[in-house]
Amino acid sequence: AEKIIRNWAARGVDVIFAHSDIYLEQVVTVAKQFPKVHFICELQLDPREYASDPETGKYTPDKMPANVVLAGDTPWEGNYLAGYTAALMSKKNKLGILQPFEAPPLNRYSNCFYFGAKAAKPDIEVKVIYIGDYIAPAETRDAVNSLAQQGCDVVFSQMDDNAAILEAKAKGIYLIPMYMDKLEVAPATVLTSVVMDWTTPLLGAIEAVAKKNFAAYRKQWYFRPLTAKDGSIYLGKWGSAVPDSVKKAVADVEKKLKSGALKVELVNEVIIK
Structure with a gap:
């Protein structure tokens, strides 16, 4: 480099x-x-x-x-909103996270999602699987399948490729990816995306x-x-499965983030077991 x-x-x-x-x-x-x-x-x-x-x-x-x-x-606020969305959309009260590997920067990504989910539903269960790399299609598909078998009906993915989305579609569960808007990959599967602009x-x-x-x-x-206030971190287009009631609830939380009334806690350690 x-x-x-x-x-x-x-x-x-x-x-x-x-x-x-x-x-x-x-x-x-x-x-x-x-x-x-x-x-x-x-x-x-x-x-x-x-x-x-x-x-x-x-x-x-x-x-x-x-x-x-x-x-x-700094996608903290976007990940928090993603967790809030995932919890509201989960019918089984179980969420999954795909994390490339265990490291403080990626732990912070997952923890912010976790805090958002817990804010929406304090009793929600969250599971995490470490893939071993940012792009690993076979391992990613296996992880999504494992989470689906454990009852997770919404998955949050930090992976760079689209394997998680495609496997979630095959398993009939929802997914929220990071980094860019990926709704077009599977509009009925992707609930929204954490967009880093x-x-x-x-x-x-x-x-x-x-x-x-x-x-x-x-x-x-x-x-x-990157902040919600200046529009550089936000949720992308909504998937077809997301009702207006969820969109409104998430928008209300986003307003609090933008105004500073709500702050997202940053935790380096693994808190999701």
Whole structure:
């Protein structure tokens, strides 16, 4: 990754976006070598709020190159709304989660869904299966089948491909995917999608570079999260199975998130057994 990032920088591009925090160290290395190139990299937690954390605290703005800003990989509110939706749509009171593997960033994804589900139905049961990768069609299909056999009638998927949706369709259960709107894959199976729209953090930084006010932008938006308030994290189109009553209930919760009346708790540890 460092070689690829350096090659782009050497070509004289104005902005480079690294679409995962696993590339952050490489970004820092190259950014120091190319101070006239601007870099955007994903990170889940704002280093200024977690300055005492041994990992995240390494990336506070004073410790980073001046040509780097961070885009927040923060779908917390969307996942919370997904959990709320799933619980309201479940007739068996059992939900399933497909998580690529156990790690704090992905645990936070699942836990936010869990909190949303519990807010809608405190007695709801939630099960999680770790797949072992982001794309693993055979293992994903097996996991969906297992959850269906255990009585889960709505599944939340963090997987990158569509195998979970197709297997959920085959098993006659519902599914909510992440990252982008995937309703068209199976309109009667997908209830909605957690959509992460990177336009705001990316366009903001790019415009700052174009207007030559990157330093001022960085001071305000060193870490720019995806939020329900600015419309960068939201639920996608509704599936045909979702009634208006559920849509309204979810919309009411979304209003509270946007106003700040409701905050989603972030928990790193595994809390779903």
